[in-house]
Amino acid sequence: MQTSSSSESGWRGLLRRHETVLFALVVVEVITFSCLGRRFTTADNLANIVRHSVEIGLLALIMTPIILTAGIDLSVGSTLGLCAVLFGKMWRDAGLPIWAAAGGTLILGALCGGFNALLITRLRLPPLIVTLGTYSLFRGLAEAITRGTDAFTAFPESFLAIGGGQLAGLPTQAWILLAGAVVVGVLVQRTSFGRAWRAIGFSPTGARYAGLPVERSLALAYVLAGTVAAIASLTYTARLGTAKADAGVGYELAAIAAVVLGGSSIFGGVGSVPGTLLGVTAIAVLGNGLSRIPATMSNAAELTGTLTGGLLVLSLAGRALAGRGKRRIASGFQGGGTE
Amino acid sequence: MTVPLLQLTAVAKSFGAVRALKGVSFDLRAGEVHALLGENGAGKSTLIKVITGAHSPDAGTLELAGQRVVQLSPARAHRLGIACIYQQPALFPDLTVAENIALRLEPVTPLRRVAWPARRRQAGELLHRLGATISPETEVRSLSMPEQQLVEIACALGAGARIVIMDEPTASLTQQEVARLFGIVRALRQDGVGIIYISHRLEEIFALADRVTVLRDGESVGTRCVRRENAAGPKRDVAQSTEAMADAPLLTEAQLIQLMVGREVSTLAPPVERELGDVVLALERVGCAASGVQAVTLAVRAGEIVGLAGLIGAGRTELARILFGLTPADSGQIVLQGQRVTLASPQAAVARGIAYVPEDRRRHGLILEMPIAQNIALASHRWLFPGTWLRFGAERTLALNFMRDLGVKAAGPEALGSSLSGGNQQKVALARWLATRPKLLILDEPTQGVDVGAKGELHRIIRRLAQEGMAVLLISSDLPEILSLSHRLAVMRGGTITALLPNGCQASEVMAAALGQTGERATE
Numbered sequence: 036m037q038t039s040s041s042s043e044s045g046w047r048g049l050l051r052r053h054e055t056v057l058f059a060l061v062v063v064e065v066i067t068f069s070c071l072g073r074r075f076t077t078a079d080n081l082a083n084i085v086r087h088s089v090e091i092g093l094l095a096l097i098m099t100p101i102i103l104t105a106g107i108d109l110s111v112g113s114t115l116g117l118c119a120v121l122f123g124k125m126w127r128d129a130g131l132p133i134w135a136a137a138g139g140t141l142i143l144g145a146l147c148g149g150f151n152a153l154l155i156t157r158l159r160l161p162p163l164i165v166t167l168g169t170y171s172l173f174r175g176l177a178e179a180i181t182r183g184t185d186a187f188t189a190f191p192e193s194f195l196a197i198g199g200g201q202l203a204g205l206p207t208q209a210w211i212l213l214a215g216a217v218v219v220g221v222l223v224q225r226t227s228f229g230r231a232w233r234a235i236g237f238s239p240t241g242a243r244y245a246g247l248p249v250e251r252s253l254a255l256a257y258v259l260a261g262t263v264a265a266i267a268s269l270t271y272t273a274r275l276g277t278a279k280a281d282a283g284v285g286y287e288l289a290a291i292a293a294v295v296l297g298g299s300s301i302f303g304g305v306g307s308v309p310g311t312l313l314g315v316t317a318i319a320v321l322g323n324g325l326s327r328i329p330a331t332m333s334n335a336a337e338l339t340g341t342l343t344g345g346l347l348v349l350s351l352a353g354r355a356l357a358g359r360g361k362r363r364i365a366s367g368f369q370g371g372g373t374e
Numbered sequence: 375m376t377v378p379l380l381q382l383t384a385v386a387k388s389f390g391a392v393r394a395l396k397g398v399s400f401d402l403r404a405g406e407v408h409a410l411l412g413e414n415g416a417g418k419s420t421l422i423k424v425i426t427g428a429h430s431p432d433a434g435t436l437e438l439a440g441q442r443v444v445q446l447s448p449a450r451a452h453r454l455g456i457a458c459i460y461q462q463p464a465l466f467p468d469l470t471v472a473e474n475i476a477l478r479l480e481p482v483t484p485l486r487r488v489a490w491p492a493r494r495r496q497a498g499e500l501l502h503r504l505g506a507t508i509s510p511e512t513e514v515r516s517l518s519m520p521e522q523q524l525v526e527i528a529c530a531l532g533a534g535a536r537i538v539i540m541d542e543p544t545a546s547l548t549q550q551e552v553a554r555l556f557g558i559v560r561a562l563r564q565d566g567v568g569i570i571y572i573s574h575r576l577e578e579i580f581a582l583a584d585r586v587t588v589l590r591d592g593e594s595v596g597t598r599c600v601r602r603e604n605a606a607g608p609k610r611d612v613a614q615s616t617e618a619m620a621d622a623p624l625l626t627e628a629q630l631i632q633l634m635v636g637r638e639v640s641t642l643a644p645p646v647e648r649e650l651g652d653v654v655l656a657l658e659r660v661g662c663a664a665s666g667v668q669a670v671t672l673a674v675r676a677g678e679i680v681g682l683a684g685l686i687g688a689g690r691t692e693l694a695r696i697l698f699g700l701t702p703a704d705s706g707q708i709v710l711q712g713q714r715v716t717l718a719s720p721q722a723a724v725a726r727g728i729a730y731v732p733e734d735r736r737r738h739g740l741i742l743e744m745p746i747a748q749n750i751a752l753a754s755h756r757w758l759f760p761g762t763w764l765r766f767g768a769e770r771t772l773a774l775n776f777m778r779d780l781g782v783k784a785a786g787p788e789a790l791g792s793s794l795s796g797g798n799q800q801k802v803a804l805a806r807w808l809a810t811r812p813k814l815l816i817l818d819e820p821t822q823g824v825d826v827g828a829k830g831e832l833h834r835i836i837r838r839l840a841q842e843g844m845a846v847l848l849i850s851s852d853l854p855e856i857l858s859l860s861h862r863l864a865v866m867r868g869g870t871i872t873a874l875l876p877n878g879c880q881a882s883e884v885m886a887a888a889l890g891q892t893g894e895r896a897t898e
């Protein structure tokens with residue numbers, strides 16, 4: 036896998052430093068939990084961590100380019116829920132073969148993303164507002180379709196294997212996550228799309244004056260987000276064996292937290308895929324580890340939330356102190372006369 | 375001998391490995407205009423920022439009226455009577471003109487209220503003195519580059535400072551505004567204010583300055599007198615020193631350039647007559663209600679440089695924005711290489727071979743947070759990165775070539791746009807569009823803030839590109855530049871073209887047409 040530092044060289048130092056810090060954090064977590072936790076470092080548990088972090092991992096990966104453009108997508112969790120329900124509907128009620136239903140789900144996910152993209156690029160509405168709307172809309176649709184109670188179960192074994200099976204000695208999800216990371220990583224670091232996303236994040240006006248396809252680049256990011264949310268709905272359904280309207284509630288915030296912890300700036304332009312992966316890992320290991328320590332076992336979920344929040348604040352504060360708002364000053368008031 | 379208003383001794387300042395100032399000494403007396411000259415990246419703006427407290431020097435001392443000052447901050451400098459017009463307008467884009475001026479004059483403290491009606495009136499008066507027709511209620515965001523510059527100047531004038539610093543105040547102003555500014559500067563000098571004046575336009579230095587200090591590569595290469603008749607200044611020592619100099623020959627322009635660049639700079643020869651190619655761009659009564667452009671009819675041929683002259687607000691930039699698809703035309707027709715086109719977006723314009731180097735390099739011309747190489751490649755993704763795959767080697771080579779050709783002074787192609795001096799940013803903005811090899815090149819103030827040596831080089835490049843068959847539309851407030859480069863001149867006024875002048879016309883004719891006068895002379 037390529038590293039961010041080999042390409043976007045202007046931020047080389049900064050990225051490298053941030054990723055190093057994160058990596059050290061993951062190492063510290065692993066050491067702590069192997070000492071304190073019960074059966075933390077078993078192959079089973081490691082596979083477990085991967086299985087449980089794949090959905091948020093995928094969403095965080097595809098959230099990275101969106102945050103690079105200084106945008107945000109709050110609707111990915113709801114898209115996941117809607118896609119899970121529609122997938123069940125297509126398979127059980129419409130009688131489609133399971134893989135055809137899966138293919139259809141990806142298309143529907145892309146359409147959800149396309150709807151966001153349309154509102155953002157055509158009507159020029161802020162992504163925060165648009166996706167806050169579709170966050171409610173998609174979840175509402177999922178609940179309406181199932182009337183809040185219907186759940187889809189009894190999926191065929193071949194499909195459930197995505198959730199519980201192994202491929203070449205690793206959980207299937209590990210391969211899916213890896214593939215996602217490579218695709219998004221290459222898009223962000225190695226193609227002109229990634230360059231355009233970054234440019235838009237730094238300065239939308241500047242990108243427009245450079246003749247970049249601003250609208251098309253933005254649309255691509257949101258359509259991809261919808262598609263990846265659909266993929267996540269499939270792994271989610273396969274992992275739990277049921278598809279319900281509440282699938283993926285709150286995942287959008289977990290994904291955003293991982294991206295920001297991974298070094299992306301919410302103001303756009305700054306961020307990397309390896310950083311995001313490390314962010315996801317740090318949070319996943321934390322959650323799993325806490326549930327393996329006797330003292331914290333009972334309220335691991337709450338503790339994870341609190342500690343993740345603490346980490347986020349620390350990391351943001353650290354970055355702010357290190358850069359002293361370098362970026363904002365560079366783009367705004369370099370003269371210094373107004374400060 | 376009286377104490378100078380301001381005395382800098384052996385000031386040094388580095389940014390990482392870049393040594394921007396290497397021990398510069400400088401003094402400013404009351405009632406003089408002291409010009410600061412030097413190539414792009416010589417350290418002028420850095421020196422200014424040391425004086426205004428925006429940068430703290432690594433070494434050296436600063437004395438104000440004989441008093442040593444340490445730990446200068448912008449707020450403290452303001453209280454000590456130092457006002458500055460920065461090279462890059464540093465206004466708050468979301469606030470109105472009046473609010474910006476008020477903030478600058480009297481930084482808001484938590485518990486003090488600002489008397490807005492009075493402030494608004496004052497802002498209006500300041501702008502009026504400058505002859506600017508900008509409403510104090512306008513949001514700065516919607517102002518053009520020269521308008522922002524006028525607001526900056528108003529801020530500095532309103533402060534009633536003892537030291538006024540002007541870092542390229544006229545870079546995008548036309549002769550009218552420049553003449554008015556000069557009047558104000560002379561009045562300030564009469565009142566005993568010390569003025570530091572930076573400009574790459576040498577004729578301004580000779581028109582205005584009493585003394586000039588030349589910086590080269592972060593070092594002062596000398597201070598010279600440029601005028602004798604400044605004995606009118608209120609301080610005796612100024613008069614004395616000029617008397618002492620009275621018999622010495624005053625500095626000539628050529629000597630000044632020699633001092634700045636350390637070598638001879640050849641000046642531009644008049645344009646050569648040559649066969650022009652086919653019409654590349656033909657405009658037929660093109661208009662756009664939103665931007666106030668109406669019924670523009672103009673043709674530009676391959677190999678031709680057509681100059682667009684006019685005052686600020688005449689609609690030159692607005693016309694360029696139409697051609698680049700930023701504010702699409704809503705009437706008339708645009709014919710590009712024989713084909714009628716609608717230019718609905720910059721993308722469409724770029725795809726048809728149109729390039730536009732905008733006048734506001736910081737907001738539009740560059741992405742400051744990106745490295746030079748990425749900035750230069752940004753409009754060339756199509757040909758540079760076939761199949762969308764980034765080719766870092768090719769990008770770097772492209773950047774290095776342009777940095778060499780245009781003489782960009784920077785740590786390397788990885789240096790961020792924000793770390794460049796003003797003139798070097800301008801060169802990078804230009805390089806980005808030259809790299810697209812366009813059929814029609816629209817240049818909006820392409821040499822603003824660029825030093826004399828580089829300017830000559832840019833002029834040669836523009837002319838060479840035209841000779842190779844590019845059609846060039848040149849917007850410039852620099853009359854000598856536009857007169858010597860253009861094959862034809864179109865003068866705009868009130869959003870339309872009011873006169874077409876041939877090659878070899880006089881500056882006075884251009885000014886008269888720009889002002890809408892006929893026959894009457896209109897020079898400063």
Ligand SMILES: Nc1ncnc2c1ncn2[C@@H]1O[C@H](COP(=O)(O)OP(=O)(O)OP(=O)(O)O)[C@@H](O)[C@H]1O
Binds near residue numbers: 419421461
């Ligand atoms: N914030 C910064 N970070 C890094 N380098 C800087 C920074 N500011 C200035 N420099 C460097 O310091 C040198 C002097 O810059 P300065 O802006 O003072 O030049 P200048 O004389 O004003 O040039 P110009 O005529 O182009 O405005 C340049 O090499 C520039 O790249």
Ligand SMILES: [Mg+2]
Binds near residue numbers: 418419420541797
């Ligand atoms: Mg400068």
